[in-house]
Amino acid sequence: MSKAFSFEILASEGNARVGRLITPHGVIETPVFMPVGTQGTVKAMIHRLLEEIGVQVILSNTYHLYLRPGVEVIELAGGLHSFIGWQKPILTDSGGFQVFSLSRRRTKDNRSGVRVLEEGVEFRDHLSGSLHFFTPEKVIDMQEVFGSDFIMPLDECVEYPTTYTYAQASVERTLRWLDRSIKHKKREDQALFGIVQGAFFEDLRRYSAMATVERDLFGYAIGGLSVGEPKEIMYAMVEVVCEYLPWQKPRYLMGVGMPEDLVECVARGIDMFDCVAPTRMARTGTLFTSQGKINITNEIYKKDFSPVDEECNCYTCRNFTKAYLRHLYKADEISAYILGTVHNLSFYHKLMKDIRTAIKEGRFESLRRSWTV
Amino acid sequence: MSKAFSFEILASEGNARVGRLITPHGVIETPVFMPVGTQGTVKAMIHRLLEEIGVQVILSNTYHLYLRPGVEVIELAGGLHSFIGWQKPILTDSGGFQVFSLSRRRTKDNRSGVRVLEEGVEFRDHLSGSLHFFTPEKVIDMQEVFGSDFIMPLDECVEYPTTYTYAQASVERTLRWLDRSIKHKKREDQALFGIVQGAFFEDLRRYSAMATVERDLFGYAIGGLSVGEPKEIMYAMVEVVCEYLPWQKPRYLMGVGMPEDLVECVARGIDMFDCVAPTRMARTGTLFTSQGKINITNEIYKKDFSPVDEECNCYTCRNFTKAYLRHLYKADEISAYILGTVHNLSFYHKLMKDIRTAIKEGRFESLRRSWTV
Numbered sequence A, B: 001m002s003k004a005f006s007f008e009i010l011a012s013e014g015n016a017r018v019g020r021l022i023t024p025h026g027v028i029e030t031p032v033f034m035p036v037g038t039q040g041t042v043k044a045m046i047h048r049l050l051e052e053i054g055v056q057v058i059l060s061n062t063y064h065l066y067l068r069p070g071v072e073v074i075e076l077a078g079g080l081h082s083f084i085g086w087q088k089p090i091l092t093d094s095g096g097f098q099v100f101s102l103s104r105r106r107t108k109d110n111r112s113g114v115r116v117l118e119e120g121v122e123f124r125d126h127l128s129g130s131l132h133f134f135t136p137e138k139v140i141d142m143q144e145v146f147g148s149d150f151i152m153p154l155d156e157c158v159e160y161p162t163t164y165t166y167a168q169a170s171v172e173r174t175l176r177w178l179d180r181s182i183k184h185k186k187r188e189d190q191a192l193f194g195i196v197q198g199a200f201f202e203d204l205r206r207y208s209a210m211a212t213v214e215r216d217l218f219g220y221a222i223g224g225l226s227v228g229e230p231k232e233i234m235y236a237m238v239e240v241v242c243e244y245l246p247w248q249k250p251r252y253l254m255g256v257g258m259p260e261d262l263v264e265c266v267a268r269g270i271d272m273f274d275c276v277a278p279t280r281m282a283r284t285g286t287l288f289t290s291q292g293k294i295n296i297t298n299e300i301y302k303k304d305f306s307p308v309d310e311e312c313n314c315y316t317c318r319n320f321t322k323a324y325l326r327h328l329y330k331a332d333e334i335s336a337y338i339l340g341t342v343h344n345l346s347f348y349h350k351l352m353k354d355i356r357t358a359i360k361e362g363r364f365e366s367l368r369r370s371w372t373v
Helices: A047-053 A062-067 A071-077 A080-084 A096-104 A136-146 A164-184 A202-214 A231-243 A259-267 A277-283 A315-319 A322-330 A334-360 A364-372 B047-053 B062-067 B071-077 B080-084 B096-104 B136-146 B164-184 B202-214 B231-243 B259-267 B277-283 B315-319 B322-330 B334-360 B364-372
Strands: A006-013 A016-023 A026-030 A032-034 A058-060 A090-092 A114-116 A121-124 A131-134 A191-196 A219-222 A251-253 A272-274 B006-013 B016-023 B026-030 B032-034 B058-060 B090-092 B114-116 B121-124 B131-134 B191-196 B219-222 B251-253 B272-274
Touching: A006 A334, A016 A334, A026 A032, A032 A334, A047 A334, A058 A062, A062 A071, A062 A096, A062 A136, A071 A080, A071 A136, A071 B322, A080 A090, A080 B322, A090 A136, A096 A121, A131 A136, A136 A164, A164 A191, A164 A202, A191 A202, A202 A219, A202 A231, A219 A231, A231 A259, A259 A272, A259 A334, A259 A364, A277 A334, A315 A334, A322 A334, A322 B071, A322 B080, A334 A364, A334 B334, B006 B334, B016 B334, B026 B032, B032 B334, B047 B334, B058 B062, B062 B071, B062 B096, B062 B136, B071 B080, B071 B136, B080 B090, B090 B136, B096 B121, B131 B136, B136 B164, B164 B191, B164 B202, B191 B202, B202 B219, B202 B231, B219 B231, B231 B259, B259 B334, B259 B364, B277 B334, B315 B334, B322 B334, B334 B364
Parallel strands: A032 A272, A058 A090, A191 A219, A219 A251, A251 A272, B032 B272, B058 B090, B191 B219, B219 B251, B251 B272
Antiparallel strands: A006 A016, A016 A026, A114 A121, A121 A131, B006 B016, B016 B026, B114 B121, B121 B131
8 A cells, every 4th residue: 555545643541543545535633523425525515515515525326326327437437536526535335235224125035135155255236136246355446446545355244143163154254254355455545444243242343353463454444333232232343343453543423423422432542433323313303413413394493593403504504593493494405405515514514623622621421421411 | 766776778789779777786787687586496507507597587486485385494594595595586476376377286276276266366376276265465575574675466377268248257357356455565675577467359459458557556566467369469469468557657568478479579569578488498308590490419420529509608608519418318417407407598698688789779679580480
């Protein structure tokens, strides 16, 4: 990997850290929340609104881009940054999570939807039901075409709950797939993360962490969490894994989470997060505020001419009232989804900024307590 | 009416004019196209994007706002500008067009959907099917609550085709309703337009124009056109009416139109237009370009990495390719509708600006010819 990538820890408090992550497409201050742009766009957003909020990096899904518009179109466009017109960093996932979650939905019998072989994974897509086969090599190839800054190796996400035996076999297979991914990777201007799996078994998580770290990657991701388990178990798994990850490397908790999860997992040493929560919830009218979540479509907001959050400085809160937003949602206007998403992403952005400042100033534990009362 | 309103003609070429329309919420350069913000928002837009495009004035629909959020909410908010957070001029219609078009859809027998009485019009709304009654006085009252800059009197829009006898009776009723509207109007900071009707009968249009002008209003609108008739008939009616409208007053052609209609009707003396075409068509992927309309979802754009219109300087064309836009539309992403609408409204805005410049420079007939080849 080229010198285009580096990670430096600037401050810490307990296990919580503030870092500077340098990529070929710019610098990222961590801890960072990455909005999800599944199909090459963050839903209900346009890039300039993301930029104004201060979004530093977005995530895109390899599985979805592979299906639509297809790898060839992105290759002809000169890569994903060029195709979607976003010049800041991009992280792409391996498609593994979608293969297992979206494909499994199609049938009651898991095995008929997805077949996990040593070579790779066979699945039917959620759009047309056609058969596809992803190998670790193919997943690297696709992401090398995309040119995303951060790339992920194919891994298996087991369901919750699962058996120890299955989880153990899966961890071993994910490690073999990681080795094939490392071997296959050619581009120097992309950073490959290793993904720690192990379901909800502490010793498997520990083993997976140690074995993944042995491969000496740029950063480490924690996968397979936030799949329906109680929050305490998720936090416990993050804590176990982080103990075995090298302090000086970035750590990415995949698919997490709600604001309190971000605070709790930063406390355990996580630097990077992604989650559909702020964008998806915005589209159903659930908005985050300094006083907790509200559903803006509620009748009580019909004549409420105050902003969603008095403490928020986003475009939505500076210019519009709850009553107007409620009207837009009730009337099913697209502007409702835009304004709601601007607000929720701004809320997440401000939270991460507050977390970084608090760590730098040694006030993080105090901030954390304000979230756990 | 207060001195807050004035209209000055700055230049003309034939019947085409460039004017400056002063309102309590700012100055409007005419000829102007007013995007439609039916429910207090232009569809798939947020206000700041409209402002960046250069939108000078928006239209909102009294019928829709009356149904949702209801007049009381807008009154409590302190008026429509305040409720929707838009500080530039707003024109509201009378609801007449929607009463006749949306309510009629509900039944095959026109009379069962809408009952036109001397007192006003009884109709069932298109949302719940409840019964409502609009009178000229009620329509003025609602718009006085809204505080829109330009307000319209209740009028009857007859269908195309219709009988002479019905159209004649309707013109007379619309004039009686106009007199009641003038008498009922109280606010000094709003400009009431008279609406010329008369279906597709030249003598009725002439009569309606002369009788409406006798009422000496701030401006004159032409209603009941673009309802399914051939374009030549529409243009002919506009031409007949404009001959009878005072040169020094603004003229507004309601619900028109496509770009070529704007050019042809400016040529006949129109100053103001509104139409759902650019916004509605954007949502189905039909985009206007200097080379004609295209449907961006077409397969031929799958690998087309050029902008929608090389001559367009809008946010969409400056940053995104046809291939990316096509992908967003095919994937049904909200960003497709936002970016498409930004482009179409920018196209309309540039057209009107080009028209104004051409008239000032005596090149309007040349611009017009470029649209009619």
